[in-house]
Amino acid sequence: MTEQQPPMTDADFATRYGPAALVTGASSGIGRAFAVELAARGLDLLLVARRADRLRTLAAELEQAHGVAVRVCAADLAEPAAVEQIMAAATGLEIGLLVSNAGFGLKGAHQDIDPARMAAMLQVNCAAPLQLSHRLMPGLLRRGQGGIIITSSVEGLMGIPYSAAYAASKAFTNSLGESLWGELSSAGVDVLALCPGSTDTEAHALQGIDSSTLEGMMSPRDVVLEALANLRNGPVYVAGEQNRAMFDALTGMPRREALLQMADNIRAAQK
Numbered sequence: 001m002t003e004q005q006p007p008m009t010d011a012d013f014a015t016r017y018g019p020a021a022l023v024t025g026a027s028s029g030i031g032r033a034f035a036v037e038l039a040a041r042g043l044d045l046l047l048v049a050r051r052a053d054r055l056r057t058l059a060a061e062l063e064q065a066h067g068v069a070v071r072v073c074a075a076d077l078a079e080p081a082a083v084e085q086i087m088a089a090a091t092g093l094e095i096g097l098l099v100s101n102a103g104f105g106l107k108g109a110h111q112d113i114d115p116a117r118m119a120a121m122l123q124v125n126c127a128a129p130l131q132l133s134h135r136l137m138p139g140l141l142r143r144g145q146g147g148i149i150i151t152s153s154v155e156g157l158m159g160i161p162y163s164a165a166y167a168a169s170k171a172f173t174n175s176l177g178e179s180l181w182g183e184l185s186s187a188g189v190d191v192l193a194l195c196p197g198s199t200d201t202e203a204h205a206l207q208g209i210d211s212s213t214l215e216g217m218m219s220p221r222d223v224v225l226e227a228l229a230n231l232r233n234g235p236v237y238v239a240g241e242q243n244r245a246m247f248d249a250l251t252g253m254p255r256r257e258a259l260l261q262m263a264d265n266i267r268a269a270q271k
């Protein structure tokens, strides 16, 4: 159980994690890449995000390319009622894999962050994976197999100055992933808190960040391929060699030194 497991064949993957997967945040970026790769492995899908037009276009593409059945659910995960809406959309589906991926960040000095956006972020980044995993666990345990992937972030591995609320939300998802891994791995259910570093998605523009300034950018597809290959190697998995090296070094430093150095670097970059 604690040894590193090799990647599976697509057929074995579909048997262990199918017949259907629920993917939140599937309208763009990492979630979209999860949907594409899971359909290519033969899993039926329930795709969730707010932008229904994008979900419908993707569903049609995946049904045609891979012969899988794809449902869509347009839901705003900042609304607590969204979980019930998603569970209603999942009626009749046997969900073997939850990919709780939807999320967003807020960058800047903590006192400048809009409190309403912070509350929405906690609902999307933290409450949604908490509630969705809670709702889907009984089915996974009944089947004695399956998986839960929660897209967290390297920012959850330690405090990050000027990203305080987001980093705290991702520390929550890393802790959630570790706890669920401890509860579920002996029951045959794999849990992975996936920690991407900078990934080439719409997220940076949404936070007002120029993505050309970011180091070690990965494609969403590469992040997802690593996640799927390491789904049995939880609880926490950092995507990308460069990110693993960087965060091993940072988390190995005296914490006060690492935080002050990071805060200085960010302030210098802002000048």
Ligand SMILES: NC(=O)c1ccc[n+]([C@@H]2O[C@H](COP(=O)([O-])OP(=O)(O)OC[C@H]3O[C@@H](n4cnc5c(N)ncnc54)[C@H](OP(=O)(O)O)[C@@H]3O)[C@@H](O)[C@H]2O)c1
Pocket (backbone or CB within 6 Å): 024, 025, 026, 027, 028, 029, 030, 031, 048, 049, 050, 051, 052, 075, 076, 077, 078, 101, 102, 103, 104, 105, 124, 151, 152, 153, 154, 195, 196, 197, 198, 199, 200, 201, 202, 203, 204, 206
């Ligand atoms: N990009 C990075 O560098 C990076 C690094 C580490 C971790 N991550 C994490 O990766 C995950 C995916 O982000 P991404 O980089 O792929 O960003 P993205 O391209 O902006 O995608 C975010 C997804 O989440 C959905 N979403 C956001 N708010 C939502 C809401 N209120 N209700 C329902 N869905 C919502 C979006 O769909 P709609 O807008 O259509 O609702 C979209 O599908 C997030 O959890 C993020 O924190 C990203």
